[in-house]
Amino acid sequence: MIVETQFVRFDSLTLDSGVTLAPVDVAYETYGELNRDKSNAILILHAFSGDAHAAGISGDGGKPGWWDNMIGPGKGFDTDRYFVLCANVLGGCRGTSGPSSIDPETGCPFAMRFPVITIPDMVRLQKMLIDRLNIRRLLAVAGGSMGGMQALEWAVAYPEAVACAMPIAATARHSAQQIAFNEVGRQAIMADPDWNEGNYYGSKPPARGLAVARMVGHITYMSDDSMREKFGRRFRNGESNVNFSNVFEVESYLRYRGSQFVDRFDANSYLYITKAMDFFDLGERWGGLHAALERTHARFLVLSFTSDWLYPTYQSLEIVNALRGRNRDVAFCELPSNYGHDAFLVDVAEQTELVRGFLASTYEKVKAA
Amino acid sequence: MIVETQFVRFDSLTLDSGVTLAPVDVAYETYGELNRDKSNAILILHAFSGDAHAAGISGDGGKPGWWDNMIGPGKGFDTDRYFVLCANVLGGCRGTSGPSSIDPETGCPFAMRFPVITIPDMVRLQKMLIDRLNIRRLLAVAGGSMGGMQALEWAVAYPEAVACAMPIAATARHSAQQIAFNEVGRQAIMADPDWNEGNYYGSKPPARGLAVARMVGHITYMSDDSMREKFGRRFRNGESNVNFSNVFEVESYLRYRGSQFVDRFDANSYLYITKAMDFFDLGERWGGLHAALERTHARFLVLSFTSDWLYPTYQSLEIVNALRGRNRDVAFCELPSNYGHDAFLVDVAEQTELVRGFLASTYEKVKAA
Numbered sequence: 001m002i003v004e005t006q007f008v009r010f011d012s013l014t015l016d017s018g019v020t021l022a023p024v025d026v027a028y029e030t031y032g033e034l035n036r037d038k039s040n041a042i043l044i045l046h047a048f049s050g051d052a053h054a055a056g057i058s059g060d061g062g063k064p065g066w067w068d069n070m071i072g073p074g075k076g077f078d079t080d081r082y083f084v085l086c087a088n089v090l091g092g093c094r095g096t097s098g099p100s101s102i103d104p105e106t107g108c109p110f111a112m113r114f115p116v117i118t119i120p121d122m123v124r125l126q127k128m129l130i131d132r133l134n135i136r137r138l139l140a141v142a143g144g145s146m147g148g149m150q151a152l153e154w155a156v157a158y159p160e161a162v163a164c165a166m167p168i169a170a171t172a173r174h175s176a177q178q179i180a181f182n183e184v185g186r187q188a189i190m191a192d193p194d195w196n197e198g199n200y201y202g203s204k205p206p207a208r209g210l211a212v213a214r215m216v217g218h219i220t221y222m223s224d225d226s227m228r229e230k231f232g233r234r235f236r237n238g239e240s241n242v243n244f245s246n247v248f249e250v251e252s253y254l255r256y257r258g259s260q261f262v263d264r265f266d267a268n269s270y271l272y273i274t275k276a277m278d279f280f281d282l283g284e285r286w287g288g289l290h291a292a293l294e295r296t297h298a299r300f301l302v303l304s305f306t307s308d309w310l311y312p313t314y315q316s317l318e319i320v321n322a323l324r325g326r327n328r329d330v331a332f333c334e335l336p337s338n339y340g341h342d343a344f345l346v347d348v349a350e351q352t353e354l355v356r357g358f359l360a361s362t363y364e365k366v367k368a369a
Numbered sequence: 370m371i372v373e374t375q376f377v378r379f380d381s382l383t384l385d386s387g388v389t390l391a392p393v394d395v396a397y398e399t400y401g402e403l404n405r406d407k408s409n410a411i412l413i414l415h416a417f418s419g420d421a422h423a424a425g426i427s428g429d430g431g432k433p434g435w436w437d438n439m440i441g442p443g444k445g446f447d448t449d450r451y452f453v454l455c456a457n458v459l460g461g462c463r464g465t466s467g468p469s470s471i472d473p474e475t476g477c478p479f480a481m482r483f484p485v486i487t488i489p490d491m492v493r494l495q496k497m498l499i500d501r502l503n504i505r506r507l508l509a510v511a512g513g514s515m516g517g518m519q520a521l522e523w524a525v526a527y528p529e530a531v532a533c534a535m536p537i538a539a540t541a542r543h544s545a546q547q548i549a550f551n552e553v554g555r556q557a558i559m560a561d562p563d564w565n566e567g568n569y570y571g572s573k574p575p576a577r578g579l580a581v582a583r584m585v586g587h588i589t590y591m592s593d594d595s596m597r598e599k600f601g602r603r604f605r606n607g608e609s610n611v612n613f614s615n616v617f618e619v620e621s622y623l624r625y626r627g628s629q630f631v632d633r634f635d636a637n638s639y640l641y642i643t644k645a646m647d648f649f650d651l652g653e654r655w656g657g658l659h660a661a662l663e664r665t666h667a668r669f670l671v672l673s674f675t676s677d678w679l680y681p682t683y684q685s686l687e688i689v690n691a692l693r694g695r696n697r698d699v700a701f702c703e704l705p706s707n708y709g710h711d712a713f714l715v716d717v718a719e720q721t722e723l724v725r726g727f728l729a730s731t732y733e734k735v736k737a738a
Binding site: 309 | 481542544550553556611617650
């Protein structure tokens with residue numbers, strides 16, 4: 001399945017900050033066919049460092065999508081039955097407007113003059129895309145991590161436009177610890193002189209700072225167990241003599257993943273998107289989490305993973321308990337996995353069955369209504 | 370109790386790497402009185418960023434020691450009964466030889482020409498200090514975190530010289546995750562251009578890199594719960610409007626602690642000491658953990674804390690199980706605490722009772738023998 005990223009431009013978007021961004025570009029991909037009554041559309045929402053290329057093989061580069069094991073013919077999000085979309089988030093660096101986009105007022109990249117964005121801003125832009133495609137109601141909104149935060153925001157902000165929502169390994173708001181890990185990443189980037197207050201486009205990006213930020217991220221995405229299984233205390237060169245050049249495999253892996261990240265991600269996008277995650281508080285504008293979730297009409301499938309210590313199960317349970325408290329239709333599963341937060345991306349056997357079943361029953365209800 | 374740091378110089382120390390360091394300075398403090406038969410001496414071993422100033426009020430600056438709530442008249446380590454010592458570790462930057470010390474061959478600081486050091490090297494130097502003081506056998510070796518790793522090494526390397534050992538919130542070897550967190554700190558320092566391959570003495574130290582490293586450290590020392598209790602999602606200025614200058618309290622705290630650390634810690638010491646921790650594997654030179662611990666004659670008190678996710682209880686249990694497997698005298702307690710790894714420093718009520726009782730019974734046995 002070779003896929004091409006598509007692009008659409010909107011005249012303007014007014015942000016939570018009050019600033020109007022104009023114009024606004026969105027990069028998105030679609031998989032499968034939209035049916036006649038447009039009742040089979042699923043919006044996939046990507047996590048922090050994801051992009052629009054969720055599934056299939058990229059026509060530009062040949063890379064598989066970041067959730068290709070979940071989206072495709074016969075998979076959890078079955079493209080033989082459903083029309084699946086994924087768009088790069090606002091603030092991103094993979095085709096949707098973000099700090100690396102050209103500011104029409106100056107003809108130069110926005111850099112840190114890009115307005116501050118929020119998760120609700122991201123979702124508002126996605127709604128504009130869905131409207132443009134003349135889809136009145138989505139069969140599902142689904143995503144892991146920050147994608148799950150967007151799925152929650154969708155269900156609350158546009159209750160009539162969502163038949164079911166699947167927040168996976170997500171939270172209704174970041175804890176102090178989650179904010180702290182993001183802040184370390186931001187400080188690592190801003191400590192790099194090449195960051196230059198954000199003005200590095202056309203010159204050297206803050207590669208070392210961004211790499212350190214990504215290393216911290218990777219540790220939090222894995223579990224103690226999965227790191228032990230994958231690396232243990234093995235040395236890269238097999239020796240155990242004590243000197244600085246003797247590198248543990250886990251060190252080598254983190255350095256590689258850190259340096260690799262620089263090629264595909266913009267440091268300023270890192271700052272804006274992590275800040276949007278930290279500011280997100282689902283209940284804030286509705287008088288609390290319970291009141292926010294009372295607005296929803298969607299069915300919910302909430303998933304968490306046993307070894308995910310970055311988005312622990314208690315955060316999913318806060319959402320589930322608030323939904324149950326308002327008599328909403330919610331199914332919850334804590335799935336066993338050793339993969340930590342990465343589980344929603346890699347350990348997908350049980351997740352696939354749950355998503356498949358929940359989509360099928362929601363689709364039955366939608367068609368019967 | 371005003372205390373002064375004392376200094377002693379040794380001619381030389383041969384390291385695990387084969388390199389001989391000459392001369393070697395050691396900074397240490399003592400509290401209480403050594404009794405006539407020198408049977409009441411306790412060696413306190415400090416954690417990664419600690420120093421010789423474990424207790425009392427510093428004559429130079431007026432600061433209380435880092436374990437002042439555990440060491441003093443009537444406290445867990447009761448200086449009315451015991452003679453307590455603490456020395457800055459080899460590789461440190463608080464009076465004991467380390468990378469910031471002058472290399473007699475060049476007349477300049479060693480910087481990265483300082484030889485690689487190990488936890489056993491640190492312990493070998495402490496043994497030279499104990500010998501110099503004519504103490505044949507320590508009543509106890511005790512410490513938390515890296516201090517606990519040294520306590521374990523003491524009991525294995527010098528079985529005749531230790532009556533009891535108290536490794537607290539410690540491990541017999543670092544896991545991949547522990548190595549990974551240390552590696553992020555090292556990379557943050559080395560990414561700072563001011564690090565300059567370690568040659569920053571006399572000019573600007575790598576303050577930003579060291580601050581980022583310290584921020585990561587602080588997150589791992591606290592628990593999710595303790596961060597929630599201490600900071601929650603509160604903003605520094607009480608407002609919740611969305612912009613980059615609006616800082617969460619947890620961000621402000623981490624930035625402050627990071628910047629403050631630069632004034633009291635040397636970045637190259639950070640590299641050497643974390644590397645020593647990562648390389649440490651108690652069983653490695655003895656044919657495994659069980660064989661290593663079979664060498665010991667000490668009684669053991671092993672403590673861990675429920676919310677410590679950096680040095681989790683399972684690592685203490687590995688030590689306890691290996692000791693029990695070789696029929697050694699070991700008491701183990703997992704103490705309830707919300708403070709994470711920091712618990713051994715701050716949540717000391719139960720710890721105090723356990724240490725007091727264990728020391729008293731060990732002292733009885735020593736005097737009866």
